[in-house]
Amino acid sequence: MSNNMWRKKAAVTAAAALTLSLALAGCGGKDTNSASPSAAATATVQPAATAAVQATPPAATQAASKTVYPLKLKDATGVEITFDKAPEKIVTLAPSETESVYAAGAGAKIVAVDKWSDYPAEAKSKAQIGDLNSNMEAVVAAGSDVVFASAGVNKKAVEALRALNVKVFASDPKTLQQAIDRVELFGQILNTQAEAKKAADEMRADLKKVTDAVKNAPKKRVYIEFSPGWTVGSGEFMDEIVTLAGGINIGADKKGWYKIDPEAIIKANPEVIVYAKGEAGMGSILEEINKRPGWDAIDAMKNKKQYAVDSNLVSRVGPRVTKGLIEVAKAIHPDEVK
Incomplete structure (x- = not known):
């Protein structure tokens, strides 16, 4: 699946959802529903998500320590998520989420990804659970501890999964600093602060x-x-x-x-x-x-x-x-x- 196509699908979906969300974002998919880059390219950290990142000390400041659980954070949708321990099984619904989890040092814990996630190479060997809208049954069957999604591109999927009592953490970065913060936040959630800090640095x-x-x-x-x-x-x-x-x-x-x-x-x-x-x-x-x-x-x-x-x-x-x-x-x- 081409990255530009993925972006285009995400764009049209996001742009259409927002007035058409991106074809570039998370670029890289052949989905025909998007035209906005943010969609394909992924998950981003929205203002709400940013607030969450600011409210909780960035993982960068905790690189030498371990995450203390339970950990409570608000995601980009304003929903408070509680992590009783570091997630062991992860599903990602957008390329940006997938890449951020790998950058945070927890790629081995990913059990399934969206069909546009093609980087790093290891991501292509993971089970695929659909496009931006996702196959809900496949996501549930994956039995993940958390689903990382884009608050914008995956909006409908996020709502549907939460209705099924699936734990979803959604992000939506609007700036490069927020993208950096998200990597460190993932490191905090996954208790991989050192790896996340290295990528963020x-x-x-x-x-x-x-x-x-x-x-x-x-x-x-x-x-x-x-x-x-x-x-x-x-x-x-x-x-x-x-x-x-x-x-x-x-x-x-x-x-x-x-x-x-x-x-x-x-x-x-x-x-x-x-x-x-x-x-x-x-x-x-x-x-x-x-x-x-x-x-x-x-x-x-x-x-x-x-x-x-x-x-x-x-x-x-x-x-x-x-x-x-x-x-x-x-x-x-x-x-x-x-």
């Missing part, structure tokens, strides 16, 4: 590398297309990626994930165009861009400043999202970011 190092490199660089107008005809507005992690990478997101005048008005992009005249690498079943985003009437007058097109980035890196709000930040920064400021 690497993410922080990536973030610092980019922000230090571009801090004095001139801001450039940037257009990013994660799925054919779709871009991101303010309030989402992908918008923040552009900003942190030293760019100005020309789509930020709107919020969330949305379908573009080609004329508005021409008027905004981006200096750089960043697009997700096309995959089987999705068609080439670059081909679509090149054949749009009037786009040949855009500065980025005239100056050949069009750059492809790995869709999974920029659309999944997981531990690799800071690698996506580096790639976008290289596209915007190639002289500053190596």
Whole structure:
């Protein structure tokens, strides 16, 4: 299943659920219900989840100690979840959740994943329990101690599973810092603080590398297309990626994930165009861009400043999202970011 397709399904589902949630998020699925990246790419830590992370000392501060149970936390949906001990059997419903559990050092405890989870390689050997909506019977049959899900993309599945008395912890990061916090929070829940801190520290190092490199660089107008005809507005992690990478997101005048008005992009005249690498079943985003009437007058097109980035890196709000930040920064400021 292609990552772009997964993103596209998640997007349309999330974008449709929110006004269409992402095709990029958790990028990597062939589901046709989404267009918003956050969906596929995964689970994110929403404001509510963020509050939970802030309310509980980050795992990073407890790296030298063990988690004390019972542990009570509020997830991104505002529901309080109690962990009497470290979960031994885990099910994940989005690629970002799967990758975050692995980064936190508990990948061996995963018993089943959604069909779009393909990273790390070990994830592909896990039992699959469906798409974004999930096969409820399969999830229940997995007998997990906890299901990690996306509060946005997996909203219906979260509600359905809770109605069946399945323990679900939902997250929804809207920023890179929240994605880092989630890895450490998972380490706290799973009592793998040291491993989680190591992964979080690497993410922080990536973030610092980019922000230090571009801090004095001139801001450039940037257009990013994660799925054919779709871009991101303010309030989402992908918008923040552009900003942190030293760019100005020309789509930020709107919020969330949305379908573009080609004329508005021409008027905004981006200096750089960043697009997700096309995959089987999705068609080439670059081909679509090149054949749009009037786009040949855009500065980025005239100056050949069009750059492809790995869709999974920029659309999944997981531990690799800071690698996506580096790639976008290289596209915007190639002289500053190596």
